[in-house]
């Protein structure tokens with residue numbers, strides 16, 4: 001069976017060395033030494049100042065909204081994983097969708113502008129499949145309208161914009177370190193907080209709002225990463241260059257073989273590519289289903305990332321029409337991409353797709 005992704009596991013002995021440290025200290029959670037070490041190493045690796053590790057990418061978004069005191073209406077993209085929208089709704093916020101650019105698949109800045117009202121408090125764009133948003137234009141809109149800006153950067157690990165980490169844009173960027181992601185800690189996530197003065201608040205929020213034994217200044221939750229998860233991240237971090245190279249090779253082979261036959265996501269020219277996904281856009285739903293069925297027949301399982309368009313979720317009231325996102329979501333497939341995918345397996349995937357087209 002070939003799935004859309006396969007979790008990369010680092011060398012077992014290397015992981016065990018970190019686990020031995022946990023056994024020796026007996027410290028398994030509550031911001032232990034490995035979480036602190038991973039925060040420091042990731043900050044250096046990614047080129048960011050303040051990083052707070054958390055239990056997953058969904059709570060990273062929720063903590064970001066609460067750190068910035070986001071209220072009422074939030075403009076976001078309809079084309080993303082469900083957590084981008086559900087995290088808003090579960091925090092009592094109201095998503096207002098702004099449709100995407102059909103080529104980049106990212107939220108269209110012009111549509112953001114058109115959606116702003118006096119009740120808008122924040123914008124939550126997504127760097128979809130790691131493709132950098134139009135960050136300078138979005139920043140301008142945010143400044144002109146005095147809004148907060150949170151990037152859901154779940155897919156954008158190590159993406160650079162004009163040579164600097166794209167995670168440094170916005171008030172906060174959030175990452176997911178789920179096992180399916182480019183870099184993972186089994187389950188996990190992070191907040192990149194650009195205003196240093198908010199870091200302490202975020203740290204209280206992920207630990208029940210507690211400052212110390214005498215003081216609980218915030219209404220918090222439990223969103224902490226544990227030491228075993230941090231150990232996985234530390235063991236994996238050294239392998240990221242190799243993981244990137246292997247994914248790059250898979251990415252290039254798809255691009256070469258399928259050029260002219262299917263549509264690709266248009267990449268931001270000023271941003272680097274992290275090779276985390278390989279989406280193809282088919283002509284219509286029928287063609288997408290034909291390709292999907294043909295691949296499934298050989299036990300190959302691409303994913304319909306992202307479907308359905310989030311504006312159509314049952315709990316979104318009143319209904320909002322997003323024609324571009326709805327159209328794309330019906331005819332997009334993410335193809336298998338991971339370091340261990342062999343040339344032989346990939347050749348099979350490509351030939352099945354070509355045949356089905």
Ligand SMILES: Cc1ncc(COP(=O)(O)O)c(C=O)c1O
Pocket residue numbers: 056057058059080081083084126152154155176177178188189
């Ligand atoms: C765009 C996006 N946002 C948020 C999340 C949620 O992250 P997690 O699964 O770590 O909670 C995901 C996860 O796949 C995602 O793709």
